[in-house]
Amino acid sequence: MKVKVIENLKYSKEHEWVRVEGNRAVIGITDYAQDSLGDIVFVDLPEVGRNVKAGEAVAVVESVKAASDVYSPVSGTVVEVNAVLEASPELINQDPYENWILVLEMSDPGELDALMDAQSYERFCEEEEE
Amino acid sequence: MKKTPLYEKHVSLGARMIEFGGWMMPLQYVGILQEHEAVRQRAGLFDVSHMGEIMIRGRGATEFLQQLITNDISGMREYRVLYSPMCYPDGGTVDDLLVYKFDSERYLLVVNAANIQKDLQWIESQRPHDVEVEDMSEQYAQLALQGPKSQEILQRIVDIPLDSVKFFRFADGVSIAGVSALLSRTGYTGEDGFEIYLPANRALKVWDAIMEVGAQYQIMPAGLGARDTLRLEAALPLYGHELSPDISPLEAGLDRFVKLDKADFIGREALVKQKEDGISRKLVGLEMIDKGIPRQGYEVQVEGRRVGYITSGSFSPTLKKNIALALVDVSYAAEGFHVDVLVRSKALKAEVVKIPFYAKQYKK
Numbered sequence: 001m002k003v004k005v006i007e008n009l010k011y012s013k014e015h016e017w018v019r020v021e022g023n024r025a026v027i028g029i030t031d032y033a034q035d036s037l038g039d040i041v042f043v044d045l046p047e048v049g050r051n052v053k054a055g056e057a058v059a060v061v062e063s064v065k066a067a068s069d070v071y072s073p074v075s076g077t078v079v080e081v082n083a084v085l086e087a088s089p090e091l092i093n094q095d096p097y098e099n100w101i102l103v104l105e106m107s108d109p110g111e112l113d114a115l116m117d118a119q120s121y122e123r124f125c126e127e128e129e130e
Numbered sequence: 131m132k133k134t135p136l137y138e139k140h141v142s143l144g145a146r147m148i149e150f151g152g153w154m155m156p157l158q159y160v161g162i163l164q165e166h167e168a169v170r171q172r173a174g175l176f177d178v179s180h181m182g183e184i185m186i187r188g189r190g191a192t193e194f195l196q197q198l199i200t201n202d203i204s205g206m207r208e209y210r211v212l213y214s215p216m217c218y219p220d221g222g223t224v225d226d227l228l229v230y231k232f233d234s235e236r237y238l239l240v241v242n243a244a245n246i247q248k249d250l251q252w253i254e255s256q257r258p259h260d261v262e263v264e265d266m267s268e269q270y271a272q273l274a275l276q277g278p279k280s281q282e283i284l285q286r287i288v289d290i291p292l293d294s295v296k297f298f299r300f301a302d303g304v305s306i307a308g309v310s311a312l313l314s315r316t317g318y319t320g321e322d323g324f325e326i327y328l329p330a331n332r333a334l335k336v337w338d339a340i341m342e343v344g345a346q347y348q349i350m351p352a353g354l355g356a357r358d359t360l361r362l363e364a365a366l367p368l369y370g371h372e373l374s375p376d377i378s379p380l381e382a383g384l385d386r387f388v389k390l391d392k393a394d395f396i397g398r399e400a401l402v403k404q405k406e407d408g409i410s411r412k413l414v415g416l417e418m419i420d421k422g423i424p425r426q427g428y429e430v431q432v433e434g435r436r437v438g439y440i441t442s443g444s445f446s447p448t449l450k451k452n453i454a455l456a457l458v459d460v461s462y463a464a465e466g467f468h469v470d471v472l473v474r475s476k477a478l479k480a481e482v483v484k485i486p487f488y489a490k491q492y493k494k
Contacts, residue, residue: 038146041445042422065157065444
């Protein structure tokens, strides 16, 4: 399948995307991730105020078949969650880049350098498919 | 990994293929929710060619099957289908299966894909001299057409009136799109529908014919994902979840398929004892009160103490609730009882509810 990738976002190997807004990181899951999961029926959001480290499971996205962790691509404090997803988790299937999951206040923006840009991520997805 | 005769068809339809019971099977085509709804509202077509078919023949066939399974086939008429567990001497479950009776010397058993070899070995080890056992699994393909529009669709390409094939009956040598097949009004979705057994090399022809006439009813190909959510809503057991060598059919609530009054059968003594002593755990339905989806293996607790576990759980597409089947201590099995389900270390509230979750609409 052809995965949709957006320019100017950062991507993790676990198929999360990050949009940087100053010192804040807006985080969601990619088109590849939503497609692999199938119909999303539940999103377990973190508490605002929680501190997370890069690579830590920060939310859970559940499809009909299975529960899948969302790993935080960077470290920081949860400052906002997208509560709309509690009632309408399927929005992630409809537009995974528009429907973010949470916002972190980053504690170490340098961690962003370890993430992929759109082109690298697209190649990464193609390799995953093989 | 084995492939069904429809493997290429599934791939060309864009199905996501997964391994199941040693077979590559379609998990979903467009999505589990849409396929699930198609079956509840209209019709869905499943490739279930992974299921095993075992022919039992011979003068001693009826007597042998009476020994082998827990249900009673003594009063069974020809061209009827019967559901039954098959047990070990200790009452644990070998498999659950369908028995198709051609006559008193010929029966077809339809068994779970993952259990074919185990079942064959078990049946072979119990077989008397006047009975032959033949594995027909490779020769047969199996399609399941399920949903309220199934009869209307199928009627257009078969040569018999389908009204004559009532619930849990079958007809053999039926011409479906010109292919001779065995057809039964059975299924695993909680809807009216048919299961079709046909030669593996003719499966594609029949699949295409059903999809073609079904198009005006918005039929959809449906995968194992929808099959699982459909059967869960109907509270139909799945071997490896609600039944296992460690779980007896009485614990799984299948009492009406265990005929303790019939003459001796394998497992009878153990099951009679379970019945007399009372089972210590029981399969119940749970509906989540708190937000969260119960999954197989999750612990069920009361006041922080483990009282059982989830055998199958999911979001229910029809009810729009999170539901589960769970094997719990009988003290907590009464409807209305509140328990906790441990979801990622959080105790989430659930209520014991009546099963099936979804009321069946079978054509009798």
